[in-house]
Amino acid sequence: MSRPRLDPLLPTTTLAAMLLTLAAIAVPHALRLPFWISLLALACGGWRYLRAVRGESLPPTWLRVLLTVTVVGGIYAHYDTLLGLEAGTALLVSMTALKLLEMRARRDTHVVLYLGFLLIGMQFLFSQTLPNLIYLIVSVWAMLMLLISAHRATGHGKPWQYARLSGALVLQAIPVAAVLFLLFPRVSGPLWRMPDEGHAQTGLSDTMSPGSVSQLSQSDAVAFRVEFDGDIPPPSQRYWRALVLTHYDGYTWSRMTPRTPPPQLDHVPVEHAYDILLEPHGQQWLPALEMATRAGNEIGLTALYELRSRNPLDERLNYRLRSSPHYRLQAELPPNLRQAYLMLPDASAKQAKELAQKWRADSNDPRDILRRARDYFVQREFVYTLSPPRLPRDPVDQFLFETQRGFCEHYAGAFAVLMRAAGVPARVVTGYQGGELNPIGEYLIVRQSDAHAWVEIWMDGEGWLRIDPTAWVSPNRIEQGLASALPAGEPIPFLARPDSGLLKALELRWDALNNGWNRWVLGYNPSLQRSVLSRLGLDNLFYTALALAASIALIVLTLTLILLLQGRRRGFDPLAAAYERFCRKLARAGLERRHHEGPADFARRVVAARPDLAEPVRAITKLYIDARYGAATPSDAPRKLRRLITTFRP
Amino acid sequence: MPHVIDRLLEQANAIILGKEHQIRLALACILARGDLLIEDLPGVGKTTLAHALAKLMGLDFHRIQFTSDLLPADIIGATIYENGRFTFQPGPIFAQVVLADEVNRATPKTQSALLEAMEERQVTVDGETRRLPDPFFVIATQNPDTQIGTFPLPESQLDRFLMCLELGYPDAEAERALLRGEDRREILRELRPVMTPEQLQQIQAQVPRIHVSEALVTYLQALLEHSRVCGRYRNGLSPRAGLGLLRAAQAWALVDGREAVLPEDVQAVFPSVATHRLHPITELEGRTRNRHTRELLEEVSVP
Numbered sequence: 001m002s003r004p005r006l007d008p009l010l011p012t013t014t015l016a017a018m019l020l021t022l023a024a025i026a027v028p029h030a031l032r033l034p035f036w037i038s039l040l041a042l043a044c045g046g047w048r049y050l051r052a053v054r055g056e057s058l059p060p061t062w063l064r065v066l067l068t069v070t071v072v073g074g075i076y077a078h079y080d081t082l083l084g085l086e087a088g089t090a091l092l093v094s095m096t097a098l099k100l101l102e103m104r105a106r107r108d109t110h111v112v113l114y115l116g117f118l119l120i121g122m123q124f125l126f127s128q129t130l131p132n133l134i135y136l137i138v139s140v141w142a143m144l145m146l147l148i149s150a151h152r153a154t155g156h157g158k159p160w161q162y163a164r165l166s167g168a169l170v171l172q173a174i175p176v177a178a179v180l181f182l183l184f185p186r187v188s189g190p191l192w193r194m195p196d197e198g199h200a201q202t203g204l205s206d207t208m209s210p211g212s213v214s215q216l217s218q219s220d221a222v223a224f225r226v227e228f229d230g231d232i233p234p235p236s237q238r239y240w241r242a243l244v245l246t247h248y249d250g251y252t253w254s255r256m257t258p259r260t261p262p263p264q265l266d267h268v269p270v271e272h273a274y275d276i277l278l279e280p281h282g283q284q285w286l287p288a289l290e291m292a293t294r295a296g297n298e299i300g301l302t303a304l305y306e307l308r309s310r311n312p313l314d315e316r317l318n319y320r321l322r323s324s325p326h327y328r329l330q331a332e333l334p335p336n337l338r339q340a341y342l343m344l345p346d347a348s349a350k351q352a353k354e355l356a357q358k359w360r361a362d363s364n365d366p367r368d369i370l371r372r373a374r375d376y377f378v379q380r381e382f383v384y385t386l387s388p389p390r391l392p393r394d395p396v397d398q399f400l401f402e403t404q405r406g407f408c409e410h411y412a413g414a415f416a417v418l419m420r421a422a423g424v425p426a427r428v429v430t431g432y433q434g435g436e437l438n439p440i441g442e443y444l445i446v447r448q449s450d451a452h453a454w455v456e457i458w459m460d461g462e463g464w465l466r467i468d469p470t471a472w473v474s475p476n477r478i479e480q481g482l483a484s485a486l487p488a489g490e491p492i493p494f495l496a497r498p499d500s501g502l503l504k505a506l507e508l509r510w511d512a513l514n515n516g517w518n519r520w521v522l523g524y525n526p527s528l529q530r531s532v533l534s535r536l537g538l539d540n541l542f543y544t545a546l547a548l549a550a551s552i553a554l555i556v557l558t559l560t561l562i563l564l565l566q567g568r569r570r571g572f573d574p575l576a577a578a579y580e581r582f583c584r585k586l587a588r589a590g591l592e593r594r595h596h597e598g599p600a601d602f603a604r605r606v607v608a609a610r611p612d613l614a615e616p617v618r619a620i621t622k623l624y625i626d627a628r629y630g631a632a633t634p635s636d637a638p639r640k641l642r643r644l645i646t647t648f649r650p
Numbered sequence: 651m652p653h654v655i656d657r658l659l660e661q662a663n664a665i666i667l668g669k670e671h672q673i674r675l676a677l678a679c680i681l682a683r684g685d686l687l688i689e690d691l692p693g694v695g696k697t698t699l700a701h702a703l704a705k706l707m708g709l710d711f712h713r714i715q716f717t718s719d720l721l722p723a724d725i726i727g728a729t730i731y732e733n734g735r736f737t738f739q740p741g742p743i744f745a746q747v748v749l750a751d752e753v754n755r756a757t758p759k760t761q762s763a764l765l766e767a768m769e770e771r772q773v774t775v776d777g778e779t780r781r782l783p784d785p786f787f788v789i790a791t792q793n794p795d796t797q798i799g800t801f802p803l804p805e806s807q808l809d810r811f812l813m814c815l816e817l818g819y820p821d822a823e824a825e826r827a828l829l830r831g832e833d834r835r836e837i838l839r840e841l842r843p844v845m846t847p848e849q850l851q852q853i854q855a856q857v858p859r860i861h862v863s864e865a866l867v868t869y870l871q872a873l874l875e876h877s878r879v880c881g882r883y884r885n886g887l888s889p890r891a892g893l894g895l896l897r898a899a900q901a902w903a904l905v906d907g908r909e910a911v912l913p914e915d916v917q918a919v920f921p922s923v924a925t926h927r928l929h930p931i932t933e934l935e936g937r938t939r940n941r942h943t944r945e946l947l948e949e950v951s952v953p
Contacts, residue, residue, distance in 0.1 A: 573865075576865075576953065594948070595951040595952070596947055596948045596949065596950055596951060596952055597952060598912055598913035598914035598917060598952050599912070599913070599914075599952070600912055600914045601914050601917075625910075625912060626910075628863060628865050629861075629863040629865060629866055629910045629911065629912050629913075630861060630863065630909070630910045631861035631909060631910055
């Protein structure tokens with residue numbers, strides 16, 4: 001049996017465009033899929049194209065079935081499941097590729113194109129960034145173009161006409177999508193679980209040792225963005241507290257949280273109200289402008305007065321805070337806690353301890369001790385640098401008395417040790433300092449390069465006071481940011497530089513765009529929706545409108561269904577269906593009716609090829625022709641035809 | 651009645667050798683009351699075909715050789731002063747079968763006089779309307795080679811011909827028979843009619859009664875629609891072309907001795923009905939217009 005030649009389903013140029021578009025859609029998926037699936041998809045596309053160019057027929061059924069079974073098996077072996085987002089995507093991509101191999105009728109073309117649309121949509125389950133949206137719109141536009149040209153019977157037409165038409169369709173769809181986005185009821189939380197991106201931890205960590213913060217300063221990635229309701233505080237007040245480190249082992253400062261309720265915070269009500277949009281960092285700390293006074297229910301407050309989320313942050317988090325720069329935290333410190341904040345390892349920082357004890361001997365007043373410490377840092381030749389010498393023996397002593405070159409963690413660590421040795425309770429705070437104002441959109445961008453460490457000391461009656469020894473050595477770091485504080489030649493990340501010209505301006509613009517996208521589109525949750533709708537004056541109407549829309553949708557759906565079913569019944573012709581079956585039987589015997597071939601011509605061809613079938617074929621064809629095209633259709637014709645065809649065995 | 655048609659075909663085929671399909675189409679064209687355009691080189695038997703058909707149907711026959719100085723009056727006739735009074739001298743158009751030979755050599759004015767007469771089945775001279783005989787049938791021939799001093803018929807005029815045929819060279823066997831056989835003019839002269847004009851009119855009246863099923867209308871409409879949307883032609887087929895196509899298919903079915911039209915009938919007449927009405931936007935290399943039309947047929951499914 002010879003398989004029929006491939007009908008020219010699509011012009012080869014359209015086919016090529018279709019394969020290329022599908023490939024472009026699949027590329028972002030391919031980055032996540034096992035390599036062999038991409039290879040398979042490429043092979044299928046290439047194969048299909050070559051077959052079309054050479055006018056060869058498509059691979060036989062057994063081969064396609066074999067391929068399908070193998071691929072499904074392979075996916076199961078790789079993922080241990082066929083469900084879930086990753087395995088589902090792998091399945092969809094490979095099945096789309098395999099479908100290409102049986103794309104012989106217009107219907108198959110449509111199936112492939114719809115699969116392509118599905119693939120575009122699935123891309124959004126993995127990533128919802130703004131560039132992805134642009135990619136989606138362009139892909140949809142290209143796919144629509146293909147869909148239009150596939151619908152045109154011959155594909156002869158001007159490509160730019162299709163481009164214009166599909167462009168118009170996309171543009172028409174955008175406002176509809178926007179209105180649906182605004183009005184469609186939101187559910188809190190995603191409908192599906194986003195894939196874990198490996199819990200990569202970025203940003204500050206729970207410990208601080210020499211070099212840890214300066215390493216972070218090499219990155220100009222955004223840590224978080226802040227939008228203030230009113231005035232933005234001056235740079236010297238932009239201390240974003242994240243973690244409080246209480247324990248020193250001679251090299252590393254680490255967290256040890258007492259199991260006590262959060263301490264008392266008294267404050268003068270000068271407040272900043274602001275929203276923080278925190279990039280996911282895989283940890284639990286949440287930065288807050290010093291000193292946060294109120295937080296939502298989902299945010300925990302520790303005994304060290306840190307804000308913590310319940311779970312590691314794998315998704316962008318938006319939270320609202322109020323802060324007061326004038327505060328009194330933990331005015332009374334229980335003796336056991338006070339003792340804990342004075343602890344130092346015996347073996348380390350001997351010289352520093354000596355120095356501190358000398359200060360203490362002179363005056364017991366913590367204010368005097370603080371003054372002495374400050375004078376020490378200001379008067380000696382301390383240098384603020386990103387690349388300090390290594391301190392292998394004792395980081396505090398070596399730094400204070402030998403190298404005197406260091407980054408904020410050196411100053412904070414050494415100062416905290418000095419304070420503890422002098423009998424002043426002290427702890428290290430890490431977080432971010434500063435932030436860059438984006439004039440487009442009026443918000444602050446805080447980057448990893450703004451990471452900073454400082455110290456809090458406790459004074460009786462005043463509670464914890466923030467002391468930043470780095471500010472004594474390098475006031476510019478606090479006032480103007482990292483770049484102006486470092487000597488020339490230090491490796492400053494590009495975007496942290498204050499003046500990088502046009503590129504920087506573009507970056508700020510792009511960041512503003514992204515910020516808006518994150519905040520207003522991705523962060524469009526039920527409460528934001530309610531507030532937007534109430535601002536539009538649709539507040540009370542909302543649920544009524546919802547019910548109304550739902551009932552209209554239901555009615556439209558029902559009507560459509562009814563019409564569709566009626567259309568089917570009207571379109572259904574028992575004679576045509578029976579004849580269709582006759583043709584299928586002959587097609588299996590290798591005699592396929594060409595779609596443009598009339599029944600009499602077809603019968604002649606069949607009889608010429610298979611004279612043994614002449615009698616039944618003639619009888620069936622005559623009955624069919626008389627009933628379908630003749631003047632009077634006897635009512636029993638379909639039944640007779642069906643009976644003849646049932647017994648017909650080509 | 652089929653008996654008469656079969657005899658007519660048989661006789662015509664005996665004169666014009668190897669052109670069964672074209673003769674059948676020409677006959678269907680006459681039965682559908684349409685006019686026929688034959689586009690071909692000189693000497694392939696256009697005149698013989700026209701003459702033979704007229705003779706076999708018992709119709710009188712006039713041949714008008716179109717030249718560049720032919721005037722409308724030379725076709726229609728004129729009023730002349732004779733014996734003290736004006737009398738109308740009918741032109742050669744007053745015949746049941748008119749062969750307009752090399753119609754593209756005349757000026758457009760003369761051409762349109764012929765085509766108007768063809769369309770109206772009457773002529774008006776000096777304010778007096780005179781009916782043309784019935785049955786009336788025009789066979790026009792056109793030389794396809796572009797020559798100096800010709801006026802190819804414009805598209806709107808082409809649309810008035812129901813069919814446009816190409817005869818083409820006879821195949822080897824037919825040609826050998828032709829070369830060996832008698833003089834065609836001799837045979838023509840001896841030809842006896844196989845029917846009367848009245849019989850022809852009766853058969854013509856039967857054509858519209860050939861059954862057209864719903865399924866066939868669907869198919870025919872799909873063909874017309876496709877010619878409009880496929881984007882290969884400057885214009886698709888007009889509704890007039892659609893009606894002509896249907897009538898021609900009915901006539902074809904009648905010639906074939908059937909009482910209902912099949913998709914095959916439409917397909918059989920489609921190239922000759924559609925080709926001269928469709929003008930491809932781009933002339934593709936190595937493809938005749940006929941081939942275009944056949945492709946069009948292959949792109950529309952038979953329901």
